[in-house]
Each structure stands twice: as C-alpha cells, then as structure tokens.
Amino acid sequence: MNNLFLLFCTLYTTISFAQTAYQELPDPKPKNEELWKQVKTGTYVSFASPDNRYAKSNVPAVSPVLTNWQTKAWKGEKVHTQILIWTTKPLKNTSLFVSDLKGSKQNKIPAGKIKASFLRYVMVDGLNEKGVGCGIPSNLEPSLEADVIDNAKASPIAANTTQPVWLSISIPADAPAGVYKGAVRVIEGKNEILGNLDYSVEVINRTLPAPKQWQYHLDLWQNPDAIARMHQVEKWSDDHLKVMKPYMESLANAGQKVITTTLIHDPWNSQTYDVYSSMIKWTRKKNGSWSYDYTIFDKWVSYMMALGIDRVIECYSMIPWNLKFYYYDEALGKETVLVAEPGTPEYNAHWQPMLADFAKHLKKKGWFNKTTIAMDERPMVAMQKAIAVIKGADKDFKISLAGNYHPEIEKDLFDYCVASNQKIDEKTMQARKKAGSITTFYTCCAEGFPNTFTFSPLAESAWLAWHAANKGYDGYLRWAFNSWPQNPLQDSRFGKWSSGDTYFIYPQNRSSIRFERLIEGIEDFEKIRILKEEFKRKDQPKKLQQLDTILAGFEIDALKTQPAGPMLTQAQQVLNNL
Structure with a gap:
C-alpha cells in the first residue's frame, strides 16, 4: 500500500467516524446459527445482484464470491450494482473507498461521480390474503428488508451479519467513449483492507440528455407537511424551504414534471400520517362574498419552478374523499366546514366563484396553461358534474384525473392517468398524443405487482417504465414521494397500506433502492425513445423491430409467470447493444 493511500484512508476514516449510523430495529427473524458456524472465520466481500434484498441475519447465497463486475452505460447515465459484506467477527468502523475510473489516453471518471453507500434495513409487512397491498391485517408477520441508501460514511458491522452496499456511478455527459476501470476498497479502521473489488464500465458513444430534457412524465406527489414535521420547522418558513431543497432537487434530478398543490385542506381524508x-x-x-389568499400557493409553485419542476401544476381536489370543504367564516369568527356533493347547489356556489378568481390569478402569474384542476379515483358521474363547474368558470381550464378509464370523459381530461389494470384503445392513445394531452398509468396498494413497496422485487421499480414504453404511455404516477409514516427510517409500515406505499425517499434526503431503480427505468425509457427516433430517421426497420420485440413482453400479466429481474436484464442487454 503506498503512502498516499495510507494518508487518504486516515483522513477519510477520521472524518467519517463522526457520522454514526442510526439504529435499526431488531431483526424479528432469528439468525441461522448453524449456517454461520459453517462459514470460515473472517470477513467476506463480493459483488451481488442489484435485484435482490439480502437478509441481514443470514449468510448470503453468493457462490462463488465475485470480485469483478462489468457493465455498459451511455454518457450521462447513472448505473449501479450491489456489494455485500458479511462477517463472522464484529467490525467497529468500516468505511468504503472508491477510486477514479481510468480509461485510455488519461481519460477518467472522477471518484466524485461514484458513491458507495451502506444500505439500511427497515421493518416491512407484505400483502394481504388476496395478494394485494390494501387492507393489511395488523398481525401480518414483519421482517427486515434493506431499502435505505444511507448518508453515513462509516459503520460498525455486528458479527454474523450481512451488510449490503449500493455502488452508483454517474457517467459525465462529456466522458469519451471507452472502457474505464476502477476499484472499491472496504476498509476497517484506518488502513486494514477487508476487500478489494475491481470493476469496469464501458461507456458507449451515445448520450442521455439531462433529466430536465427527459420526456418521461414522472408524477410523484410531494408532501411539504411531512418534511416540516420531520425537521421540526414551521410550515412555509424560510427554514422549511431550506430543508425541503435537497429532497426536491433529488426529485428534479429524477425528471419530475409535476408540482403537487392543494386547493383545500385534507383532500385525501387523512390517509397520510401528515395531513395535507x-x-x-x-x-x-x-357580507357573503369570498376572498382567496394565494400566498402559500404562489410561494410553493415559484419555489418548485426555480428547481426545474415546471411542466404541470396539479391542484387537488374538487372532489375530496370526505366531501368536506374547510374555510374561515368571518361572521362566525372561526374555521368551519361545508359538506357538499358535486352537482348540488351548495357545491356549485362554493366552487364557481373560487375557480373564476383562481383562473384570473393564474393568468396574471403566467401559470394558467400549466395548471390542471386535479382529482383522483373519483366516480365518473361525480367527475362529469365537477367538469361542468370547472368549464363554467373558465372553458380553457385543464383537468386531470388519476383513476379508472372512462371513455365518456376522456376528451375533457388533459392529463389522464389510469390504473395499471385499465386499457385504453390504440386510436384514443394516438389521438391524445396528437392533441398534446398527457396519458400515464399508476400503481397503488391495489396491485400486488408490479409495485414499489419496501418488500417488492427491486427490478419491478425499473420494469414500470418499460411497461410505459410498451403501452405508449407518457409516464407514471405514484403517491407519494415523501408521505412518511411516523418513523420511516426504522419502520416502513403504515396502517392498512403495504409498507413503503407512501414514499420513495427517506429523511435527511436518503435515497432508496426503489427510487434508484425507478430512475434506472426512466433512463431506459429515454434510451428507447431516442433509439426509435434515430431508427425511424435512418430507415432501419430491423432495429425498430428488435426494440418492439423486447418491449412486447412488458405486460402486467407477464409477471405472473416470470420475475421482473431476468426479464429486465435481458432487455437492457439488447438495448445497450443496438
């Protein structure tokens, strides 16, 4: 070992030692002590599949140990894999060192573009007896699953324990094509090397645009109230805006297109731990007239637009799940509530003046053409009545719905997101594209698979974008980006919804494997789009047919008979060789 590396390791571990990992919950499943007794005393390090979650208390099924990994990537792409550390003896202060990736002619991908991060375990539940994630019984047997990509630079590792690591490489957009080689070192204390893993990245001479230019319509609902609670700051204060920034920058870097806003208090009937x-x-x-204060709305929209999330402003909801509309009554001197169904005189009288005033405000701000009045999972008849009120206030208002497909109202919806089990005919899809309308799909607790629960097969998060490309959807919607349960860093379970249903990101802007795999799929979607445009432009029907052939398999029902991981790996190999 050279002196420079020794000096770096000493400095690195001194700095990182202070960043102590938080405490995970105890594993409810006992260790298989007999298996650990069969492991020769020592510490082991190996590359492992990014499709698997490895149990914390068990010996990982990795044979043989893999000390080398190769992958391919476009310029501007982020690629990743998993590393496992398992040990029969306790480790007090384990850290990770990544080198530059070196190519030919002194080309390199600097170490600053590479992250090796410890994965943390959260408590999860599962699906109910019907195989779905809605209506989870309280007595469902829990387990620990790796999901959190931690920010800590060093960590202790208990004896007879498996510790996964997430390796992520962001390829610079200006990196010359070629093969780049580097290594990951696992270090105990100041300079004891526990493992040395070599890997290489072949950078293809194709470039993925920056996330801002991605066309995939990603719509993950934001919850500012949850961030205020977790960071213990006053809502909408300067401190609130400050602590939200890293989260929303991560969302922007995933290609998010939508700002989630609320027109009313509690549009989802307190279904989240932090009420919107x-x-x-x-x-x-x-005197019976109305006034509307848009101060917070304007602050939030301006804030998000400054971060680059600016395609659509979705405003929820004219049809809340409890049909309650809160307001301040000057005559009574207090907050009060109206309960009214769409189509009633009370409902129309409540919404007509507000929408007319809102339209004027949006036009003054220059936001009207970006804004939609949004509802989710509402019956068609209720939607028809709400649409009539919206168009009566301003015929040019755009409208969104996430829910079942209703041909009767399809033309009224600028942004239509249908459940994954719904089908839209090809003629309608093409007509919507020609009109500039947005058509996406969503998953929720109702689907056992594909999904993004904290126990879902990890490849399913990436699989979703391939399904969108196959069906002609513009993108994907999921509630929610950050609607956390009480203690998300330790326990991802939340009432009657399967664990992880309400968030992708963790406090202190810790990412998750699910979120990184979701982004992976979006990058694949953009590759598919770029290649299709090129093959059409160059009149290369055989290559177009190759793309269509691999895409055709990405049907929801296909996952009933085969796992997402091998299917995705094979498709990605074809994609990177076209």
Whole structure:
C-alpha cells in the first residue's frame, strides 16, 4: 500500500467516524446459527445482484464470491450494482473507498461521480390474503428488508451479519467513449483492507440528455407537511424551504414534471400520517362574498419552478374523499366546514366563484396553461358534474384525473392517468398524443405487482417504465414521494397500506433502492425513445423491430409467470447493444 493511500484512508476514516449510523430495529427473524458456524472465520466481500434484498441475519447465497463486475452505460447515465459484506467477527468502523475510473489516453471518471453507500434495513409487512397491498391485517408477520441508501460514511458491522452496499456511478455527459476501470476498497479502521473489488464500465458513444430534457412524465406527489414535521420547522418558513431543497432537487434530478398543490385542506381524508394542508386560504366575508389568499400557493409553485419542476401544476381536489370543504367564516369568527356533493347547489356556489378568481390569478402569474384542476379515483358521474363547474368558470381550464378509464370523459381530461389494470384503445392513445394531452398509468396498494413497496422485487421499480414504453404511455404516477409514516427510517409500515406505499425517499434526503431503480427505468425509457427516433430517421426497420420485440413482453400479466429481474436484464442487454 503506498503512502498516499495510507494518508487518504486516515483522513477519510477520521472524518467519517463522526457520522454514526442510526439504529435499526431488531431483526424479528432469528439468525441461522448453524449456517454461520459453517462459514470460515473472517470477513467476506463480493459483488451481488442489484435485484435482490439480502437478509441481514443470514449468510448470503453468493457462490462463488465475485470480485469483478462489468457493465455498459451511455454518457450521462447513472448505473449501479450491489456489494455485500458479511462477517463472522464484529467490525467497529468500516468505511468504503472508491477510486477514479481510468480509461485510455488519461481519460477518467472522477471518484466524485461514484458513491458507495451502506444500505439500511427497515421493518416491512407484505400483502394481504388476496395478494394485494390494501387492507393489511395488523398481525401480518414483519421482517427486515434493506431499502435505505444511507448518508453515513462509516459503520460498525455486528458479527454474523450481512451488510449490503449500493455502488452508483454517474457517467459525465462529456466522458469519451471507452472502457474505464476502477476499484472499491472496504476498509476497517484506518488502513486494514477487508476487500478489494475491481470493476469496469464501458461507456458507449451515445448520450442521455439531462433529466430536465427527459420526456418521461414522472408524477410523484410531494408532501411539504411531512418534511416540516420531520425537521421540526414551521410550515412555509424560510427554514422549511431550506430543508425541503435537497429532497426536491433529488426529485428534479429524477425528471419530475409535476408540482403537487392543494386547493383545500385534507383532500385525501387523512390517509397520510401528515395531513395535507391547504395552500389557499378561503375566507367567507360577513357580507357573503369570498376572498382567496394565494400566498402559500404562489410561494410553493415559484419555489418548485426555480428547481426545474415546471411542466404541470396539479391542484387537488374538487372532489375530496370526505366531501368536506374547510374555510374561515368571518361572521362566525372561526374555521368551519361545508359538506357538499358535486352537482348540488351548495357545491356549485362554493366552487364557481373560487375557480373564476383562481383562473384570473393564474393568468396574471403566467401559470394558467400549466395548471390542471386535479382529482383522483373519483366516480365518473361525480367527475362529469365537477367538469361542468370547472368549464363554467373558465372553458380553457385543464383537468386531470388519476383513476379508472372512462371513455365518456376522456376528451375533457388533459392529463389522464389510469390504473395499471385499465386499457385504453390504440386510436384514443394516438389521438391524445396528437392533441398534446398527457396519458400515464399508476400503481397503488391495489396491485400486488408490479409495485414499489419496501418488500417488492427491486427490478419491478425499473420494469414500470418499460411497461410505459410498451403501452405508449407518457409516464407514471405514484403517491407519494415523501408521505412518511411516523418513523420511516426504522419502520416502513403504515396502517392498512403495504409498507413503503407512501414514499420513495427517506429523511435527511436518503435515497432508496426503489427510487434508484425507478430512475434506472426512466433512463431506459429515454434510451428507447431516442433509439426509435434515430431508427425511424435512418430507415432501419430491423432495429425498430428488435426494440418492439423486447418491449412486447412488458405486460402486467407477464409477471405472473416470470420475475421482473431476468426479464429486465435481458432487455437492457439488447438495448445497450443496438
């Protein structure tokens, strides 16, 4: 070992030692002590499949030990894999060192573009007896699963324990094509090398655009209230905006296109641990007229647009799940509530003046053409009545719905997101594309698979974008980006919804394997789009047919008979060789 490396390791571990990992919950499943007794005393390090979650308390099924990994990537792409550390003896201060990736002619991908991060375990549940994630019984047997990509630079590792690591490489957009080689070292204390893993990345002479230019329509619902609670800051204060920034930058870097806003208080009937508060203050004056304060709405929209999330502003919801509409009544001197169904005189009288005023405000701000009045999973008849009120206030208002497919209202919806089990005919899909409308799909607790629960097969998160490419969807919607349960870093379970249903990201802007794999799929979607455009432009029908052939398999029902991982790996290999 050279002196420079010794000096770096000493500095690295001194700095990282202070960043102690948080405490995970105890594993409810006992260790298989007999298997650990069969392991020769020592510490082992190996590359492993990014499709698998490896049990913390068990010996990993890795044979033989893999000390080398190769992959391919486009310029501008982020690629990743998993590393496992398992040990029969306790380790007090284990850290990870990554080198530059070196290519020919002094080309390199600097170590700053490479991250090796410890994965943390959270408590999860599973699906119910019907195989879905809605209506989870409270007595479902829990387990620990790796999901959190931690920010800590060093960590202790207990004896007879498996510790996974997530290796991520961001290829610079200006990296010359070629093969780049580097290594990951696992170090105990100041300079004891526990393992040395070599790997190489073949950078293909194709370039993925920056996330801002991705066309995939990603719509993960944000929850500012959850961040305020977790960071213990006053909502909408400067401190709130400050602590939200890293989270929303991560969302922007995933290609997010939508700003989630609320027109009313609690549009989802307290289904999240942190209830969504209204971004607009409604006041009924003593003379019976109305005033609307858009201060918070404007602050939030401006904030998100400054971060590059600016395609659509979705405003929830004219049809809340509890049909309750809160406002301040000056005559009564207090907050009060109206309960009204769509189509009733009370409902129309409540919404007509607000929407007319809102339209004027949006036009003044220059946001009207980006804004949709949004509802989710509402019955068609209720939607028809709400649409009539919206168009009566301003015929040019755009409307969104996430829910079942209703041909009767399809033309009224600028942004239509259908459940994964719904089918839209090809003629309608093409007509919507020609009109510039957005058509996406979503998954929720109702699907056992594919999904993004904290126990779902990891490849399913990436698989979703391939399904979108196959069916002609513009993208994908999921509630939610950060609607956390009480203690998300330790326990991802949340009431009657399967664990992880309400968030992708963790506090302190810790990413998750699910979120990274979701981005992987979006990058694949963009590759497919770029290649299709090229093959059509160059009149290369055979290559187009190759793409169509691999895409055709990405049907929901296909996952009933085969896992997502091998299917995805094979398709990605074809994609990177076209």
